[in-house]
Amino acid sequence: MIWNKEFETMPQAQLAKLQAERLREVAERVYARVPFYRKKMDQARVKPTDIKSIRDIVKLPFTTKDEMREVYPYGLLAVDKNDIVEIHTSSGTTGKPVVDAYTQKDIDIWSETMGRTLSMCGATREDIIQNAYGYGLFTGGLGVHYGARKIGAMVIPISGGNTKRQLAIMQDFGTTVLTCTPSYSLYLAEAAKEENIDVSKLKLKAGAFGAEPWSDNMRLEIQEKLRLKAFDIYGLTEIIGPGVSSECEHQNKLHIFEDHFYPEIINPATGEQVADGERGELVITTITKEGTPIIRYRTRDITFLDRTPCRCGRTSVRMNRLLGRTDDMLIIRGVNVFPSQIEEVLLRSDGVAPHYELHVDRRENLDTIEVHVEVSGKLFSDKIRNLEKKEKEIEKELREALLIHAVVKLVEPKSITRSEGKAKRIIDKRII
Amino acid sequence: MAIKQISVFLENKTGRLAKVAGELKNHQINIRALTIADTSDFGILRMIVNKPDQAYDILKKAGFTVHESDILAIEIDDKEGVFHALMELCDANNLNIEYTYSFVEQYSNKAILFLRFEDNDKAVALFRSHGYKLLADEEVRKI
Numbered sequence: 001m002i003w004n005k006e007f008e009t010m011p012q013a014q015l016a017k018l019q020a021e022r023l024r025e026v027a028e029r030v031y032a033r034v035p036f037y038r039k040k041m042d043q044a045r046v047k048p049t050d051i052k053s054i055r056d057i058v059k060l061p062f063t064t065k066d067e068m069r070e071v072y073p074y075g076l077l078a079v080d081k082n083d084i085v086e087i088h089t090s091s092g093t094t095g096k097p098v099v100d101a102y103t104q105k106d107i108d109i110w111s112e113t114m115g116r117t118l119s120m121c122g123a124t125r126e127d128i129i130q131n132a133y134g135y136g137l138f139t140g141g142l143g144v145h146y147g148a149r150k151i152g153a154m155v156i157p158i159s160g161g162n163t164k165r166q167l168a169i170m171q172d173f174g175t176t177v178l179t180c181t182p183s184y185s186l187y188l189a190e191a192a193k194e195e196n197i198d199v200s201k202l203k204l205k206a207g208a209f210g211a212e213p214w215s216d217n218m219r220l221e222i223q224e225k226l227r228l229k230a231f232d233i234y235g236l237t238e239i240i241g242p243g244v245s246s247e248c249e250h251q252n253k254l255h256i257f258e259d260h261f262y263p264e265i266i267n268p269a270t271g272e273q274v275a276d277g278e279r280g281e282l283v284i285t286t287i288t289k290e291g292t293p294i295i296r297y298r299t300r301d302i303t304f305l306d307r308t309p310c311r312c313g314r315t316s317v318r319m320n321r322l323l324g325r326t327d328d329m330l331i332i333r334g335v336n337v338f339p340s341q342i343e344e345v346l347l348r349s350d351g352v353a354p355h356y357e358l359h360v361d362r363r364e365n366l367d368t369i370e371v372h373v374e375v376s377g378k379l380f381s382d383k384i385r386n387l388e389k390k391e392k393e394i395e396k397e398l399r400e401a402l403l404i405h406a407v408v409k410l411v412e413p414k415s416i417t418r419s420e421g422k423a424k425r426i427i428d429k430r431i432i
Numbered sequence: 433m434a435i436k437q438i439s440v441f442l443e444n445k446t447g448r449l450a451k452v453a454g455e456l457k458n459h460q461i462n463i464r465a466l467t468i469a470d471t472s473d474f475g476i477l478r479m480i481v482n483k484p485d486q487a488y489d490i491l492k493k494a495g496f497t498v499h500e501s502d503i504l505a506i507e508i509d510d511k512e513g514v515f516h517a518l519m520e521l522c523d524a525n526n527l528n529i530e531y532t533y534s535f536v537e538q539y540s541n542k543a544i545l546f547l548r549f550e551d552n553d554k555a556v557a558l559f560r561s562h563g564y565k566l567l568a569d570e571e572v573r574k575i
Binding site for chain 1: 437439441442443448469471473474476478492495496497498499501530548
């Protein structure tokens with residue numbers, strides 16, 4: 001269902017005009033009210049009046065995560081502090097957290113885009129949404145919550161973790177839509193199997209999964225194991241939280257809610273925009289946000305844009321599911337390696353579980369990469385030969401996909417740490 | 433006429449074997465014979481136990497990757513030349529052995545040889561026609 005026909009199916013030309021107006025308006029606001037932006041724009045010799053069309057966005061300077069940290073906690077506020085009704089922050093695991101401060105209008109926008117997201121996943125007021133994203137400073141929990149309230153669905157604010165309880169609630173209340181990270185959905189599926197829960201008796205029909213990159217193969221596995229339709233949703237704290245883009249019923253790339261979040265793809269090395277369809281770093285500008293507007297935020301997420309019309313009728317540009325991160329990207333012997341490429345190979349391979357860990361090291365000045373994969377009962381027999389053959393087979397496929405040699409090591413099932421949040425899959429021991 | 437062997441996937445990490453042995457001990461399962469095949473990063477523990485089906489279930493439940501397979505158990509005289517004769521017989525009949533291990537009986541002059549073939553039926557027929565004594569599960573359990 002299309003939640004907001006007016007904006008979601010707006011003709012592209014009209015949308016571009018709206019975006020230009022909104023961009024000009026937000027540029028004026030931040031220039032007048034946020035010293036951080038005023039200084040940057042002065043340095044770049046650009047005035048709000050230079051923004052005449054949406055193409056003029058390239059005149060504005062980028063904003064990086066590090067810059068946002070430097071002005072922690074209130075440095076990006078574009079309104080009076082009394083107008084802020086809620087704040088969220090990033091986890092801050094890699095430094096000072098990034099702050100997102102919302103006015104009431106910002107919360108309304110968030111509810112709107114999350115309402116659109118859940119509608120795209122097929123949810124209506126008749127659905128029961130089990131929200132297993134963490135509630136708190138993390139944007140996932142409350143973002144989904146506001147969206148669910150917006151469309152009038154019943155929301156179960158169970159938050160993350162406590163797997164047994166998740167399964168009990170799911171059965172008792174007849175959950176129809178599950179929202180959590182994709183890796184946690186697989187964890188739940190495994191736990192359900194261990195508890196001898198008949199998944200076919202559950203009422204699940206859809207899942208809105210985000211907050212970490214995953215692959216199409218992983219989608220197929222989730223759909224098979226939980227018997228639901230799995231949708232990729234995308235968002236980030238720096239912009240608003242979840243609700244930046246989402247897949248529609250065709251599950252073919254994520255529609256960006258570009259009447260609020262204007263996307264660009266740039267070459268991360270040069271900062272130049274690249275052509276549609278070309279891979280690069282996603283850059284987003286919030287063109288309606290009041291509390292903490294963000295100009296040309298460098299997400300470090302790698303994707304590409306597709307402007308061809310979607311069969312669902314929405315006119316918005318679509319982004320491909322994430323292809324990796326500019327900062328997750330490993331450089332092994334000079335070759336760029338994305339963990340998602342490795343995941344795809346493993347998921348294609350019969351007899352191994354989709355849980356893996358990458359161990360990167362440097363021996364005698366040469367980078368080495370070891371992929372630890374869990375062996376599954378399906379593959380195992382009393383013969384060594386089958387296991388060694390599987391290791392060789394995966395190594396060969398990895399070489400074809402990555403163009404470098406990776407050593408595959410089979411490990412015992414469940415020996416790789418399961419995560420209830422974002423999965424940590426890379427252990428880089430190199431001292432450079 | 434084959435007996436059940438339990439195989440367990442083991443990472444080359446300390447304590448894994450102790451974990452398997454502990455599980456078996458807790459359920460009063462006795463190991464009759466065992467062997468480990470190892471590579472540089474993992475191994476396969478193969479065992480003959482007195483209660484194979486139960487061993488399979490408890491190890492599986494404990495999170496191990498377990499496999500149950502059929503192998504032959506042959507009772508032979510514990511003296512020189514007997515094993516050689518058996519190998520010659522296999523060779524002459526083009527019977528390829530995947531792996532083998534054995535143990536010696538305590539109170540007799542017999543030994544039991546466990547043999548894994550690609551084609552068990554062919555091996556059974558051959559050994560029978562040459563008068564070898566193949567043991568069934570119950571007989572191995574009693575030893």
